[in-house]
Every structure is written in C-alpha cells, then in structure tokens.
Amino acid sequence: MDRVDTAAGRPNVAFLFAGQGSQKSGMGHDLYEASLAARTVFDAVEKVRPGTREQCFSGTKEELSLTKNTQPCVFAVDLACACALRERGIAPAAVAGHSLGEVAALAFAGAFDVAAATRLVQERARLMTACCDEHPGAMRAVLKLDAATVEGLAAQAREAWPVNYNSPLQTVVAGSPEACEKLDALVREAHGRSMAVAVSGAFHSPYMAAATDGLAAYLAANPPQVPSVTAWANLTGDPYADTPAQIAQTLSAQVSHPVRWVDELHGLQAAGIDTFVEVGPGHTLTGLVKRTLEGVTTYNVETPDQLEEVVQALGEA
Numbered sequence: 001m002d003r004v005d006t007a008a009g010r011p012n013v014a015f016l017f018a019g020q021g022s023q024k025s026g027m028g029h030d031l032y033e034a035s036l037a038a039r040t041v042f043d044a045v046e047k048v049r050p051g052t053r054e055q056c057f058s059g060t061k062e063e064l065s066l067t068k069n070t071q072p073c074v075f076a077v078d079l080a081c082a083c084a085l086r087e088r089g090i091a092p093a094a095v096a097g098h099s100l101g102e103v104a105a106l107a108f109a110g111a112f113d114v115a116a117a118t119r120l121v122q123e124r125a126r127l128m129t130a131c132c133d134e135h136p137g138a139m140r141a142v143l144k145l146d147a148a149t150v151e152g153l154a155a156q157a158r159e160a161w162p163v164n165y166n167s168p169l170q171t172v173v174a175g176s177p178e179a180c181e182k183l184d185a186l187v188r189e190a191h192g193r194s195m196a197v198a199v200s201g202a203f204h205s206p207y208m209a210a211a212t213d214g215l216a217a218y219l220a221a222n223p224p225q226v227p228s229v230t231a232w233a234n235l236t237g238d239p240y241a242d243t244p245a246q247i248a249q250t251l252s253a254q255v256s257h258p259v260r261w262v263d264e265l266h267g268l269q270a271a272g273i274d275t276f277v278e279v280g281p282g283h284t285l286t287g288l289v290k291r292t293l294e295g296v297t298t299y300n301v302e303t304p305d306q307l308e309e310v311v312q313a314l315g316e317a
Helices: 029-034 036-048 052-058 061-065 067-087 101-108 114-134 147-157 177-189 206-221 244-254 261-270 284-292 304-314
Strands: 013-017 094-097 138-143 160-167 170-175 193-196 275-279 297-301
Touching: 013 067, 013 101, 013 284, 029 036, 029 052, 029 067, 029 304, 036 052, 036 067, 036 114, 052 067, 061 067, 067 101, 067 114, 067 275, 067 297, 067 304, 094 101, 094 261, 101 114, 101 244, 114 206, 138 160, 138 177, 147 160, 147 170, 147 177, 160 177, 160 261, 160 284, 170 177, 177 193, 206 244, 261 284, 275 284, 275 304, 284 297, 297 304
Parallel strands: 013 094, 013 275, 275 297
Antiparallel strands: 138 170, 138 193, 160 170
C-alpha cells in the first residue's frame, strides 16, 4: 500500500472487521432500524440465508455459538456497520478483518457482492465444521508471554501451533485437546496465563487443511473481483495482491494458517493509517490495537450512538 496523503490533515482511517467470538444476541438490531445501508445489507443476506436476521437480533447464545450460524451472522453485522459508516460519508483508506472478518472486509472493498460473500461464508463455515468433526481440536489464548516464547512452548506441547498473533503479549494456540492441556501446564511454568477459547475446533491450524482445499475449489468456480479499497491479508500481514487468482489463493489458505494481526497493524500504521474503526459486534479488535500500537485513535461502531460519535469526529453527515 502506498502511503496515503496526509496533507489535508484528515485522519487516515482503516476499518477493522470483527471475527468469530464477538457474536452476541441482539447484535445489529438497532443499526438495522436506524440505517438504510445497514438494513440493505441484512436484507440481502436474508435472501441468501433466511433466518440470519432473527439469529442476529434474538438468537440464543447456544445458537450463535455454532460455527454454521456464527460466521454468517457476524459477517452480516460487520458489513452492515461498515456500510452504515460509508452511507454517512466515512470512507476508509484501507480495510482489514480478523479471520472471518476478512471476508466482510473484502466484500466491503468490492471483491464480492453481498450475496456472493454470504454464500462464501456459508461454504467456509461448512468446510471448517467438517474439519472440526474430522480432527477434534481446541484453542488457547496465551497472555503475558511474547510470541517467541509461546512458539517454543507450543513446540514442546507437540501437535499445537500458534495461530493468532493478536498483540505483543497475546498469542492464540490451536491443536489437539491433549496438546492444549499440556500447553496449559507449560504456560503456568513460564509464569504466563492460558485461557480456553470458546470455539469448536483448531482454527487456522493444519487441522483445517481440507477447508483450504475446499475453499480453493469454491473460489476457482466463484472468483473474486479486484478490491477497490486496499485490503490487508491475515496470511501475510501485507496488502492483498491485485489479481483474482492471488486473492483466491490467499483467502483460501487463511483458514489453515496463522492470523498475523500484529504485522497487519504495524503495516497499516507504517502506511499512514492513524485512525482505526472497528466495525461489528464488540470491541476486541479495538483492544488489540491499543495493546499493539502507540499514537493512534480508535473507535468501534455497532450501535447508532457509536455511529454518530464517529461521524461527528471524522466527517460530515
């Protein structure tokens, strides 16, 4: 990404799209009522996947925790929030998404229309669920230890891999349930802290290799367009390449390889981004930005009030 022009003094904005784990009942409901653009996104998703609105607005915790529901629901809320901002004149210089959020980021940037992205998310969820059934796994968030230390501990645990480099002192590890239990003990010995991640399998690990193969085949038949906004890739920590084939290859590989979020954030800042707006449920990514970067401004947008706050701060209605 070329450095963006800062001459006008406006904040150089990136949208960050939330990932799986941020879901909650009621998400997106108030914005659906307040924003035509958000409503248009939800209605388009609903045509492809009936019941998505109801799951977002009133689904139970148990219902929303199922990957087949989580992914399309969080995708819909992410994209609706971003489009509500664009409707009010807030346009980003770049977009990035954490894991699932990367699909929403690419859709917002024009690589897929809403219907195509919804179908892609459904296929992604189906393939990842199948991998979880074939290779039962678990995930742990390791805190208070740097990434190099966590890499060493994961190697000792065997059948465990660092899969989310979230912040300098938060790395998520995925692997077999037995390896994750061994990792817990190793982390305690190293004076760190490990927390179980509430997911159904070892996402972004080699256990997801079949999902990468399936997505590659799916995207070969349903290729993306070249984004009109610079989109950053979890796989590399750099911007996506600008050919459909390379975009498809990177996106399909993402599900079985680590999310290099720290690298993405540093790269965005080096490219001139100084304002990060998290779009979608929760504020997990906002917290990761604050723990990783200095000298930046953060917002998160999920509700009409938060939308108004960002519009007041960054642009004109």
